[in-house]
Amino acid sequence: MSLSHDQIRRIARLARIAIAPGEADALAARLNRVLALVEELRAVDTAGIEPMAHALEVVQRLRPDEATEPDRHELYQSVAPAVQDGLYLVPKVIE
Amino acid sequence: MLNATLAELSAALAAKRTSSLELTRACLERIERLDGTLNAFITVDEARALEDARRADARRAQGDAGRLTGIPLAHKDILCTRGLPTTCGSKMLAKFVSPYDAHVIERFDAAGAVLLGKCNMDEFAMGSSSETSHFGPVRNPWDARLVPGGSSGGSATAVAARMAPAATGTDTGGSIRQPAALTGVCGLKPTYGLVSRYGLVAFASSLDQAGPIGKSAEDLALMLEVMAGFDPRDSTSVDRPQQRYSQELDLDLKSLRIGLPKEYFGEGIEPGVRRAVEEAVRWFAAQGASTVELELPNARLGVPVYYVIAPAEASSNLSRFDGVRYGHRAAEFADLIDMYCRTRAEGFGTEVKQRILVGTYVLSHGYYDAYYLQAQKVRRLIARDFDLAFKKCDLILGPTAPSTAFAIGAKTEDPVQMYLNDIFTIPAPLAGLPALSIPCGFDERGLPVGLQLTGAHFSEARLLGAAHRYQQASDWHLRVPKETPL
Numbered sequence: 001m002s003l004s005h006d007q008i009r010r011i012a013r014l015a016r017i018a019i020a021p022g023e024a025d026a027l028a029a030r031l032n033r034v035l036a037l038v039e040e041l042r043a044v045d046t047a048g049i050e051p052m053a054h055a056l057e058v059v060q061r062l063r064p065d066e067a068t069e070p071d072r073h074e075l076y077q078s079v080a081p082a083v084q085d086g087l088y089l090v091p092k093v094i095e
Numbered sequence: 096m097l098n099a100t101l102a103e104l105s106a107a108l109a110a111k112r113t114s115s116l117e118l119t120r121a122c123l124e125r126i127e128r129l130d131g132t133l134n135a136f137i138t139v140d141e142a143r144a145l146e147d148a149r150r151a152d153a154r155r156a157q158g159d160a161g162r163l164t165g166i167p168l169a170h171k172d173i174l175c176t177r178g179l180p181t182t183c184g185s186k187m188l189a190k191f192v193s194p195y196d197a198h199v200i201e202r203f204d205a206a207g208a209v210l211l212g213k214c215n216m217d218e219f220a221m222g223s224s225s226e227t228s229h230f231g232p233v234r235n236p237w238d239a240r241l242v243p244g245g246s247s248g249g250s251a252t253a254v255a256a257r258m259a260p261a262a263t264g265t266d267t268g269g270s271i272r273q274p275a276a277l278t279g280v281c282g283l284k285p286t287y288g289l290v291s292r293y294g295l296v297a298f299a300s301s302l303d304q305a306g307p308i309g310k311s312a313e314d315l316a317l318m319l320e321v322m323a324g325f326d327p328r329d330s331t332s333v334d335r336p337q338q339r340y341s342q343e344l345d346l347d348l349k350s351l352r353i354g355l356p357k358e359y360f361g362e363g364i365e366p367g368v369r370r371a372v373e374e375a376v377r378w379f380a381a382q383g384a385s386t387v388e389l390e391l392p393n394a395r396l397g398v399p400v401y402y403v404i405a406p407a408e409a410s411s412n413l414s415r416f417d418g419v420r421y422g423h424r425a426a427e428f429a430d431l432i433d434m435y436c437r438t439r440a441e442g443f444g445t446e447v448k449q450r451i452l453v454g455t456y457v458l459s460h461g462y463y464d465a466y467y468l469q470a471q472k473v474r475r476l477i478a479r480d481f482d483l484a485f486k487k488c489d490l491i492l493g494p495t496a497p498s499t500a501f502a503i504g505a506k507t508e509d510p511v512q513m514y515l516n517d518i519f520t521i522p523a524p525l526a527g528l529p530a531l532s533i534p535c536g537f538d539e540r541g542l543p544v545g546l547q548l549t550g551a552h553f554s555e556a557r558l559l560g561a562a563h564r565y566q567q568a569s570d571w572h573l574r575v576p577k578e579t580p581l
Contacts, residue, residue: 051471055287055527
């Protein structure tokens, strides 16, 4: 199947990526090449096959439910674009 | 000295024939001389490297040196390194300085290795040519008009051009092995779970593994001994006894059964690649190894499976780059959503955006079962083929890539042409298997050809042993690119 420009705009919205008007045609062509490549999978008979989510058949390891992390917010926020009083600053979302 | 292996350098340091400071200076001078053309490094920190070297020499003087103490190394710029930029080859992280070290960086630091710098790469490790970097393309030292492969093309080039004795890379679909093949060096992708992913910026978490790039199989073994090991901070790290890979290289080839999948010797392989790989097969047979013809009937589906699963995981992993906590933030925006959208549009390059969009699509409502779940099922079929194959053989041999290095710009227009470079390297990570690439000759244009060995889970010692025996009888791995003579 081939993606229309409307579909690509919808996906880009979900992915939070702005698409410039001049970019849409080239992007659509590339995306459709990739989707044509993966289309072959749909014809493979996988009846009764369990999906493989992980490379090794191991059970997720769990650790005791204890706080282990020290407070490093100053260090971690030192690389943020905008912080104030230990908070990350973003544009106003509630009027 | 620049063409010496890690084992030789380690012995020279131990015998005081050289010092870490002398070795580090020699590498820095060579980087200074060659990297303006090759562009293998994004960051070189001379002062830090020299400081590391002095510390290593002092440690050695106190009698506290390990095999890699004082050895200068280069690391792929996707491994978080405290105090240095960790860019992932992206505008998004161009100014990002990690507040902590990746597990791999910590391990080499503890071993006393010297950090020369951080290597260029395809943006967020998405590519097979090291052309998509925000910092410009890496050039192949065998011919600067050609790509070095990717995504760890900077690391492979640093080793091939003898700017660093060894380096780290990461491999998701072939990103260690394919550039190793295209630049004439050795590279190992370990079994999934052997090397901690802590501090490795995530691309596709069910596939990503860090591994060594070096001149010889023995060097890979020495590097892997440092890198491998349990780390509770990576939930997929496997807790198993440490192995001394460099002590297990003396493999008996007479009892070795080598699997030759007909799918790895079919159409689409360049004649020069085929000739070199078949010659290596004959060498192993002449040493008494037996060869077994195999089928991996689902391996051809590896590329389409990968280009569903890897983008799906990438679309989730890369959602963290939103301009709030770290990295690039757009200068102008109307509201919060607009800030996300503009930040990501500005910060990511074309290939990364394309993969995020493919991933978003295959995970979206109405398409999840048809694409993502179906790809996971076919992934299991591919893994089962390997399980059956390893009942009949001890390792699988074939070419690492269907062609030798190609021209810069030759495959950038059509993503599918680029993806098909990884046709032989993608199946192993899908099944979580270890695989390595070593040089096995040259094509008619004088470009290096890579030989790939793939083994069962945690069979790194056997792969390295087979490669080591081959390298004891050949010198392909010691050839220096003619454009970067010593």
